[in-house]
Amino acid sequence: MIYQTIIISAVLVIAYTLAQWRKLSVEISLFLATLAGALAGAIFTTPPLAEIPRHLVEGSFTYLDVILVFFTATLFITIIQESGGINFAVRQTVVGFARFRFLALFLLMIIVLIPGALTGAGSVSLLVVGAPVALALKGLGVDENKIPAILFILAGLAAAAPPVNIWAMILCAGTAIPYVGFELPLGIPVLLLGTATILILGRQKGKKTELNEFLSKIEIVPGMNWWRLLLPFVVFFGLVIAYRLWPFSFPILGLPLEFIIASLAAYLISPVKINLIKVASSTVSKLLPLLSIMVIVGMLQQIMAASGVKGLISYSVLIIPIGLLFCLLPIIIPFSEGILTYGGAAIIGIPLVWYLNSLGYHATIIIAALSLLWPLGDGLPPTALIGRLSLIVSDYEGSYWSSIKKAWLPWAMITVVAILMIIFSSRLSFLVIG
Amino acid sequence: MKKGLVKFKLLATAVLVILIMAGGWPLWQHRHYQVKIILGPGVTEVKKLSDYFPAIEDSLADTRIYILQGKEPGGRALIMGNTHANEPEGLLSVLIMIEKAVVEKGTLYLIPYFNHSGGLNTRPGEGYPLYFSIPTAWGKKTFRMGNRDASPLDQWPDPDVYIHYPEKQMLSYLDIRNTNRTWPGRKNGLPMEQVTYAAMELLRRDQVDLAIDLHGAETMFPVTNCIVAPEKSIRLATLASLTVKSMEGFENHVEPSPVKFRGLSHREIGDYSDTLPFLLESPMPFLDQPTGPKTEKLFLTGQDDFLLSLAKKKKLFVPYDESGWPLEKRIGQHLSVSLEIIRQFSKKSPDRAIIIQNIPRYRDIVQHSVGYYFQNPAEVEPGKIILD
Numbered sequence: 162m163i164y165q166t167i168i169i170s171a172v173l174v175i176a177y178t179l180a181q182w183r184k185l186s187v188e189i190s191l192f193l194a195t196l197a198g199a200l201a202g203a204i205f206t207t208p209p210l211a212e213i214p215r216h217l218v219e220g221s222f223t224y225l226d227v228i229l230v231f232f233t234a235t236l237f238i239t240i241i242q243e244s245g246g247i248n249f250a251v252r253q254t255v256v257g258f259a260r261f262r263f264l265a266l267f268l269l270m271i272i273v274l275i276p277g278a279l280t281g282a283g284s285v286s287l288l289v290v291g292a293p294v295a296l297a298l299k300g301l302g303v304d305e306n307k308i309p310a311i312l313f314i315l316a317g318l319a320a321a322a323p324p325v326n327i328w329a330m331i332l333c334a335g336t337a338i339p340y341v342g343f344e345l346p347l348g349i350p351v352l353l354l355g356t357a358t359i360l361i362l363g364r365q366k367g368k369k370t371e372l373n374e375f376l377s378k379i380e381i382v383p384g385m386n387w388w389r390l391l392l393p394f395v396v397f398f399g400l401v402i403a404y405r406l407w408p409f410s411f412p413i414l415g416l417p418l419e420f421i422i423a424s425l426a427a428y429l430i431s432p433v434k435i436n437l438i439k440v441a442s443s444t445v446s447k448l449l450p451l452l453s454i455m456v457i458v459g460m461l462q463q464i465m466a467a468s469g470v471k472g473l474i475s476y477s478v479l480i481i482p483i484g485l486l487f488c489l490l491p492i493i494i495p496f497s498e499g500i501l502t503y504g505g506a507a508i509i510g511i512p513l514v515w516y517l518n519s520l521g522y523h524a525t526i527i528i529a530a531l532s533l534l535w536p537l538g539d540g541l542p543p544t545a546l547i548g549r550l551s552l553i554v555s556d557y558e559g560s561y562w563s564s565i566k567k568a569w570l571p572w573a574m575i576t577v578v579a580i581l582m583i584i585f586s587s588r589l590s591f592l593v594i595g
Numbered sequence: 596m597k598k599g600l601v602k603f604k605l606l607a608t609a610v611l612v613i614l615i616m617a618g619g620w621p622l623w624q625h626r627h628y629q630v631k632i633i634l635g636p637g638v639t640e641v642k643k644l645s646d647y648f649p650a651i652e653d654s655l656a657d658t659r660i661y662i663l664q665g666k667e668p669g670g671r672a673l674i675m676g677n678t679h680a681n682e683p684e685g686l687l688s689v690l691i692m693i694e695k696a697v698v699e700k701g702t703l704y705l706i707p708y709f710n711h712s713g714g715l716n717t718r719p720g721e722g723y724p725l726y727f728s729i730p731t732a733w734g735k736k737t738f739r740m741g742n743r744d745a746s747p748l749d750q751w752p753d754p755d756v757y758i759h760y761p762e763k764q765m766l767s768y769l770d771i772r773n774t775n776r777t778w779p780g781r782k783n784g785l786p787m788e789q790v791t792y793a794a795m796e797l798l799r800r801d802q803v804d805l806a807i808d809l810h811g812a813e814t815m816f817p818v819t820n821c822i823v824a825p826e827k828s829i830r831l832a833t834l835a836s837l838t839v840k841s842m843e844g845f846e847n848h849v850e851p852s853p854v855k856f857r858g859l860s861h862r863e864i865g866d867y868s869d870t871l872p873f874l875l876e877s878p879m880p881f882l883d884q885p886t887g888p889k890t891e892k893l894f895l896t897g898q899d900d901f902l903l904s905l906a907k908k909k910k911l912f913v914p915y916d917e918s919g920w921p922l923e924k925r926i927g928q929h930l931s932v933s934l935e936i937i938r939q940f941s942k943k944s945p946d947r948a949i950i951i952q953n954i955p956r957y958r959d960i961v962q963h964s965v966g967y968y969f970q971n972p973a974e975v976e977p978g979k980i981i982l983d
Contacts, residue, residue: 162901205888207890212621222719280755281755327767330766330767334767334769334770336816337816339855340764404758409760415752418752459719464722466720466888472886476901476905479885480908508884512885519817
């Protein structure tokens with residue numbers, strides 16, 4: 162059985178490599194690798210040939226909820242953009258805080274952290290506030306090449322920040338550990354690492370930008386004002402917070418409907434007429450590569466599980482000696498996220514937490530530390546979800562790697578902090594309150 | 596648009612439509628597949644959960660309760676299977692009880708599909724088989740493999756975070772469809788909260804003494820091969836554990852129910868009613884992450900090379916060798932431990948005793964196999980068969 166799964170894994174990797182060599186897109190390459198893996202698996206009837214279509218269709222639904230959030234959140238922010246809200250926000254922030262640069266950077270960091278902390282999705286942070294924050298950073302003179310890197314790291318930290326951390330929740334659900342006591346083990350590193358990131362990447366000004374020259378480039382829509390800008394955000398965050406305040410009387414709307422309601426608010430109070438069909442259509446076009454990746458990664462996961470490749474990955478991690486494991490975690494954890502997104506938490510995270518816990522490491526601190534490492538993988542191929550979104554919302558036209566590699570120092574700091582948290586998890590257990 | 600491109604797009608669309616139909620049809624069939632449940636000689640009444648909470652009537656949250664009432668009055672016990680429908684050891688154990696058990700004293704309430712919607716669901720991304728079949732002397736008896744959570748077709752949307760009622764603990768958003776996180780339930784809550792609310796109504800209204808929730812758990816999970824019990828049930832659980840070890844020769848240790856982890860049957864039933872709750876976990880290698888392909892064979896035999904290798908490296912929480920952890924052992928454990936809990940309770944409270952006959956125990960199941968205890972539906976009068 163072990164050789165069989167190794168052969169199927171090899172077919173998957175070779176098919177992906179060949180497709181990339183033929184310069185096919187990441188999405189098509191992944192789909193072809195999935196198909197090749199399924200057919201290789203069928204030789205051993207894992208899965209049987211006749212079941213491949215069912216596995217593909219079933220797997221394509223794995224991330225349907227995430228896809229709906231991506232679409233509705235992007236629709237929301239596009240309507241804000243079309244109504245002139247983003248330009249207005251940037252102009253006001255830059256004019257108001259240009260003299261207090263560190264304070265402005267710190268405030269922008271908090272603005273990025275909040276949506277991700279409330280929803281557990283770094284993508285929501287980027288989709289909701291990424292574009293205005295990117296423009297504000299430009300206005301504050303931050304090097305344009307570093308802006309996607311800043312957003313990528315902050316969005317990842319936002320996803321890890323309490324109160325909602327999806328990786329930790331998946332691990333808690335899978336390991337039967339209560340999702341309590343994560344506020345300090347997650348909150349403290351997120352705030353410290355976020356501040357360090359904004360200082361490291363945003364402290365030095367890029368090419369000298371004249372404030373007036375920058376402001377002149379920002380087109381202002383007549384009629385846009387603070388209440389027109391903030392009301393849709395108040396509606397969205399109001400709905401998110403209302404459920405937390407009155408969880409047993411407020412209806413459960415779900416993030417997609419909350420974004421749609423906020424979008425309607427933005428549409429109705431926009432000072433300019435917006436063509437909803439056109440905006441929705443362009444949103445789909447903009448997001449299509451990202452959405453198709455999510456569909457195909459679901460299919461890939463399904464085929465990997467049905468063929469045993471998923472088990473092989475999990476097994477390979479668990480047989481690594483403990484010392485070497487600590488050295489390899491900074492690679493294994495982010496790459497599992499890059500390939501499997503949240504699936505990595507279940508496949509590798511759950512057995513890993515049980516294993517480390519049985520050796521005396523503190524489970525809550527381990528989970529907190531691992532969930533600082535997973536967001537880094539959202540910048541790695543083949544999915545690179547948050548990394549790619551960072552470039553999209555920053556309107557960055559350079560190459561992907563030229564921008565993301567600027568995040569190397571915050572990346573290294575996050576890695577060191579996470580690994581130290583695991584190694585000294587027992588001593589840090591005082592942080593777990595509740 | 597170029598003619599060639601149009602042709603390509605039409606062809607791609609046609610391939611996609613065929614793929615969706617070829618892949619979607621088995622999923623539709625799975626959701627509508629029904630199992631023949633045979634009413635044994637002990638079944639005196641079949642009710643529904645909605646009899647205790649009418650709001651769920653005619654919905655997929657509703658489920659059947661098979662009642663076996665003895666001639667003599669006594670205590671009452673509820674046994675639930677398929678709380679997690681991807682752990683069908685519970686379902687199969689309860690179905691054997693429905694077909695075989697005869698109650699002499701007291702009353703037995705049996706719910707084979709506690710999370711009915713979960714039994715109609717699949718688990719995207721996990722590559723499970725849609726069905727599994729139990730070999731019998733008269734052919735195969737086939738069952739749906741379900742999911743841990745209710746289907747989004749029956750309960751949707753999910754919140755961005757699930758806030759448990761009434762303790763307000765935050766849990767994963769998925770757990771709002773998990774009927775082992777929604778206890779003690781909420782009258783005006785979502786369907787799965789209403790399922791557990793209805794079950795609490797049953798426990799309170801009919802003054803049920805014991806509630807046993809049957810599960811399967813990973814071999815790498817510390818809480819496996821055990822009885823989970825809160826403070827009020829732990830003495831009975833310990834007695835049952837010691838007795839099955841000495842009399843039947845298998846381990847089933849006791850795990851205390853954590854006070855801070857909310858929504859679980861073994862915690863909330865005890866805290867919100869007079870019933871003594873127990874949750875039984877039998878080791879289920881199929882659920883482990885580091886296994887080979889997720890096949891029907893893995894589910895039935897529990898044999899896996901990766902797990903065997905990890906067992907040699909002492910990374911599992913149960914003894915594991917080439918024989919795996921077959922279904923017979925898992926179901927045999929559930930039946931013996933359930934019977935032993937009931938027997939210990941009956942000894943301690945003779946006025947509320949529950950006396951049950953004809954349920955096979957661990958050794959019987961291991962010796963004869965699971966299929967031995969399922970009757971051939973073709974040989975049973977039609978009035979004794981329920982499609983569920």
